[in-house]
Amino acid sequence: MDITIIAQALIQGLMLGAIYGLIGLGITMVYAITGLLNFAHGDFMAIAMYLCLALFTHFNMDPYLSSLIAVPALFVLGLMVYHFLFRRVLKAELLMVVQLTLGMVFIIESSLLLTFTADYESVPNILHAVRFSLGPLSVSGSYLATFLVGGGAGAALYWVLQKTDLGRQIRAISQNKDAATLMGINTTRIQMIVFALAIALLGLSGSLTTSILTMEPYMGLELTLFAFIVFVMGGVGNFLGTLVAGYLLGIADAMGSLFIGGHLGAMVPYGLFVLLLLFRPQGILGAK
Amino acid sequence: MMGENSRTDIKIYLGLLVLLIVLLLLPTRLSITWTRTFAMVFLFIYWASAWNIIGGMAGEINFLHPIFIGAGAYSSTVLYINFGVSPWVGMFLGAAIAVVLGLVIGWICYRSGLPHLSFALICLGFSHIGEIIALEWDLLGGSRGLVIRPAPGLANMQFETISTYYYMGLGMAVLMVGICHWISRNKLGYYLKAIKHNETASAAIGIDTVRYRLLALAVSAFFCALGGTFYAQLVLYIDPHSAVSITAVISMILFCAIGGFGTVLGPVVGTLILMPIGEVVRLYVMTGFHLIIYGVLVIVVILLSPHGLVPWFQSRMKKTQEESPA
Amino acid sequence: MLVSVQDITAGYGSVTVIKNISLEVDRGEWVAVIGGNGAGKSTLFRVISGLVRPRSGKIYFEGRELTALPPHEIVNKGIIQVPEGRMLFPKMNVIDNLLLGGRNRRARNNVNESLKKVYDLFPILEKRASQEAGTLSGGEQQMLATARGLMALPRVLLLDEPSLGLAPLMVREIFNSLQILNKEGMTILMVEQNVVVSLKNAERAYVLENGEIVMSGSSKDLINDDRTKQAYLGI
Ligand SMILES: Nc1ncnc2c1ncn2[C@@H]1O[C@H](COP(=O)(O)OP(=O)(O)O)[C@@H](O)[C@H]1O
Ligand SMILES: [Mg+2]
Numbered sequence: 065m066d067i068t069i070i071a072q073a074l075i076q077g078l079m080l081g082a083i084y085g086l087i088g089l090g091i092t093m094v095y096a097i098t099g100l101l102n103f104a105h106g107d108f109m110a111i112a113m114y115l116c117l118a119l120f121t122h123f124n125m126d127p128y129l130s131s132l133i134a135v136p137a138l139f140v141l142g143l144m145v146y147h148f149l150f151r152r153v154l155k156a157e158l159l160m161v162v163q164l165t166l167g168m169v170f171i172i173e174s175s176l177l178l179t180f181t182a183d184y185e186s187v188p189n190i191l192h193a194v195r196f197s198l199g200p201l202s203v204s205g206s207y208l209a210t211f212l213v214g215g216g217a218g219a220a221l222y223w224v225l226q227k228t229d230l231g232r233q234i235r236a237i238s239q240n241k242d243a244a245t246l247m248g249i250n251t252t253r254i255q256m257i258v259f260a261l262a263i264a265l266l267g268l269s270g271s272l273t274t275s276i277l278t279m280e281p282y283m284g285l286e287l288t289l290f291a292f293i294v295f296v297m298g299g300v301g302n303f304l305g306t307l308v309a310g311y312l313l314g315i316a317d318a319m320g321s322l323f324i325g326g327h328l329g330a331m332v333p334y335g336l337f338v339l340l341l342l343f344r345p346q347g348i349l350g351a352k
Numbered sequence: 353m354m355g356e357n358s359r360t361d362i363k364i365y366l367g368l369l370v371l372l373i374v375l376l377l378l379p380t381r382l383s384i385t386w387t388r389t390f391a392m393v394f395l396f397i398y399w400a401s402a403w404n405i406i407g408g409m410a411g412e413i414n415f416l417h418p419i420f421i422g423a424g425a426y427s428s429t430v431l432y433i434n435f436g437v438s439p440w441v442g443m444f445l446g447a448a449i450a451v452v453l454g455l456v457i458g459w460i461c462y463r464s465g466l467p468h469l470s471f472a473l474i475c476l477g478f479s480h481i482g483e484i485i486a487l488e489w490d491l492l493g494g495s496r497g498l499v500i501r502p503a504p505g506l507a508n509m510q511f512e513t514i515s516t517y518y519y520m521g522l523g524m525a526v527l528m529v530g531i532c533h534w535i536s537r538n539k540l541g542y543y544l545k546a547i548k549h550n551e552t553a554s555a556a557i558g559i560d561t562v563r564y565r566l567l568a569l570a571v572s573a574f575f576c577a578l579g580g581t582f583y584a585q586l587v588l589y590i591d592p593h594s595a596v597s598i599t600a601v602i603s604m605i606l607f608c609a610i611g612g613f614g615t616v617l618g619p620v621v622g623t624l625i626l627m628p629i630g631e632v633v634r635l636y637v638m639t640g641f642h643l644i645i646y647g648v649l650v651i652v653v654i655l656l657s658p659h660g661l662v663p664w665f666q667s668r669m670k671k672t673q674e675e676s677p678a
Numbered sequence: 679m680l681v682s683v684q685d686i687t688a689g690y691g692s693v694t695v696i697k698n699i700s701l702e703v704d705r706g707e708w709v710a711v712i713g714g715n716g717a718g719k720s721t722l723f724r725v726i727s728g729l730v731r732p733r734s735g736k737i738y739f740e741g742r743e744l745t746a747l748p749p750h751e752i753v754n755k756g757i758i759q760v761p762e763g764r765m766l767f768p769k770m771n772v773i774d775n776l777l778l779g780g781r782n783r784r785a786r787n788n789v790n791e792s793l794k795k796v797y798d799l800f801p802i803l804e805k806r807a808s809q810e811a812g813t814l815s816g817g818e819q820q821m822l823a824t825a826r827g828l829m830a831l832p833r834v835l836l837l838d839e840p841s842l843g844l845a846p847l848m849v850r851e852i853f854n855s856l857q858i859l860n861k862e863g864m865t866i867l868m869v870e871q872n873v874v875v876s877l878k879n880a881e882r883a884y885v886l887e888n889g890e891i892v893m894s895g896s897s898k899d900l901i902n903d904d905r906t907k908q909a910y911l912g913i
Contacts, residue, residue: 101469152655153658159613160654160658163605163650164651166647167609167647167648167649167654168647169602170644170646170650171648174640174642178640178641178644232778232781233778235774236770239767242765243761244767245753246759246761247781247782247830248750248753248754249778285476285598289473289477296470327484328484330484331484334477334480334481337474338477341464341466341470342460
C-alpha cells in the first residue's frame, strides 16, 4: 500500500474530524447541562448550509463571508427553539424528547425539500480551487481552512470550558445542578445560552463545509448520527473525549472512502463505532 | 371501581366495532386512490402496532425496523422474480431473516446492557448498513430497485381490485391490534412494562430481561417483515429508499407518540389521525408538506398531552364518570 | 429581624412536607432548627433558597420579600446555603469549587481576600488546593463546603446538617470554626439532627416535628425542658 495515500487519508480525516468533533461537542455540552438529546441537531447544520446556498445564489456571497450571517442567525434560532420547545421538556422522559426532536427532523427536512428541491448541491468558496502541497501530499484550501478554523474553534471552546468563568459555570451545572444554583448561577440562562451556542457552532460548521460535504435536504439525520456517535465514543459528557472521538471518526471516514470507496466505504465509521461499543462501552475517555 | 372500568371498556369496544363496520363498508364509497391510501394506512397501523411492542411496551428507542421491513420486502420479491416462488411462501423466509437479524443484534446489545442512546445509535447504524447493502447488492437491484411484473392471482398475492388489498390490510391491522391486546394482558406485557419502568429492578425480582426483550423484538421483527411483503405486493416496486426507510420508522414512532406510547390503541389512533390528514395535504396542498404536518402535530401533542391522545382520553373519561355516577 | 419566615407551607407534588412554619433570625444570631430524619428541615432550607416554591406564606430578608425571587437572586442578596451532603463539584479541584462559591454579584470583587480568609480558617484546604473535591476525606469535604459558602460573603449562612457523617473530633473542629465566625458577627441559621451539638452552640432553637414547629426557645431553656430531655436527649 502506498504510504502517501495513507498520509493523504490521515490528513483528510483530521480535517473532517475537526468538524465531527465540533458538532459532537455541541451535543455533549447540551447533554451535560440539560440532559437533552436532540435528534434534529444535524438538521440545523443543514439549515446553515442551505442558508449559505441561498446567499450564494442570490447575492453571490462567499460561504466564508456568509458565516458572519449564519453563526448569529443560528444562535438566535437556537435561542428560540430552546425557549419555545426544549425548555418545556426538560423534565420529560428521554423517549418523549426523542419524539419531539424527531418531529423537528420532519419539519426541517421537509421544509428544506420544499424550498430547495431534492437536488444535490454544493457551494464553492474562495479557497476551493487553491491547493497546498507538501512533497507528494496535497490538500485543497477549503479542507485546510476547515481544519484550522473548525479545529481551532473546538480547541478554543475546550479552553473556554476548562479555564473561564462561563466554562466553570457549565461544568458546575453538569456536575450538580442544584449546587450550581446555590452558587448564584442562573442555570436557566446558562442552559439557554449553551443550547444556542451549540446551534451556532453548527452555523460555523455548515459555512465551512459547503464545498466539502454534498448538501441534500435529508443530510441532517446522518450528521446527527455522526454527532451522537462522537458523543458516545468520547464517553458521554466528556468534552475532551468528544474532540478526540471526532478526529478518530474523521480518520475512519476518510480511510473508508479512500480504500474501499462508495457506499461500502461509508460503513467503516459505523463498524468502528459498533466495535468500540462492544469492547469499551464507556467510550474512549469515559470512566467505567 | 371494577364496574366503571368495564363500562369504559365496553364503550371503547363498541366504538371500535362501529369503526370496524364503517371501515368494512367504506370501499364501496371510496375512489381508487383513497382505497389504496387506506390500504396503506392499515399497513401503517399494523407496522406501528408491531413497533409499539418493542418500542412502546418495552420502552426502547428501536430503529431496527427498516431492516425488518426490508428483509420481508426483498426476500419475497427476489424469490418471486427469480425463482417464481409465491410471496405467500417467500414472506416467511423474509420473516425468518428479520427474526434472526433482530435476535443477533438484540442479543449482543441487550447482554452488554447498553444505555438507551447507544442502542438507538447502533440501530440507526444497522439500518443505514441495511440500506447500503440494498444499494450495493446486484441481486437486490441496487438503487434502481426491483419491479414486480403485474400478474394478478391469489397465488401471486396480487389482486385485480384494489379493495382486496384494502380488506387484506384491514385484516392485518385488526390481527395485529388483537395480538398487541393479548400481549398487553399477558405475562409478556407485564414483564415488558416492568422492564420499561425499571430494568435493573425487574432483573432483581427475577425477570429474565434479556429473554423477554428478545422475545418482544422477535415478535415485532416477524410481523414487520410480513408487512414488508404486503407492501411490495401492493406497490409492485421496491427500492432501498422506500423499502429500507428510516423515514418510515420515524413515522411509526410519531404515530405511536401521538396516540400514546405502549398503549394498544395508541398506534391505531395516531395513524388514523395523522396519515389521512397527511394524505389530504399531500394530494391537495403540496407533496412533501405532509411530513411538516406530522412534525407539527407531534410537537403540539407532546407539549399539551405528553403521554399521547389515548391516555389523555382515558383520564378524561374516568373524570367525567366520577363526576356523574349515573 | 434579618430573616423572617412567615407561615410557610410547602411540599412536592401533592404531598405537603412543611406546614405553617414561622421563624425569625436576628443579625449576628446563631439559630438552630432541630428535628429528626424526614421532619422537613432540608425542605425548609430549599424554600428559603428558592429551590422549592412555597404553596403559601412569605419570607422576608431585611424587611424585603424574597419569595418571588429566582434562586440566583436570593444568593446575590447574601443568603447562602451550605446544603446537606455538601454537594461539592466532585470533578473540580478545590480552588475551582471555592471560586464558584465566590462568583455571586456581591462577592466577586472580593475573591482574593475571601480566599485568604478561608485558607486561614481551614489551612488544610490550601494544601489540597489542586486536588479534585471528590477525592477529599469527609471532614475535608465539609470544610470545603463551608469554605465555599463563606466565599460567597454570606449575610446569613444556612447550614444543613453540618455534623452529618462526621467523626466526633471532626464535628468539634467544624463547630470551633463556626464559633469563630459567629463571634465575628456572622449570622447562622442551621438545621441539625444532632440535638446536643445544636443546643450547645446555638443561642436559640426551634423544634420541628412532622413538618411543624412544636417548640421553640433559648437553648438554655430547651436543654432544661423536660419534654426535650425525654424526646431528644434521652435523659
Ligand atoms: N424531591 C423530593 N420529592 C418528593 N418528596 C421529597 C423530596 N425531597 C424530600 N421529600 C420528602 O419530604 C420529606 C421531608 O424531607 P426533608 O425535607 O429532606 O427532611 P429532613 O431534611 O428533615 O430529613 C420526606 O418525607 C421526604 O421523603
Ligand atoms: Mg435533610
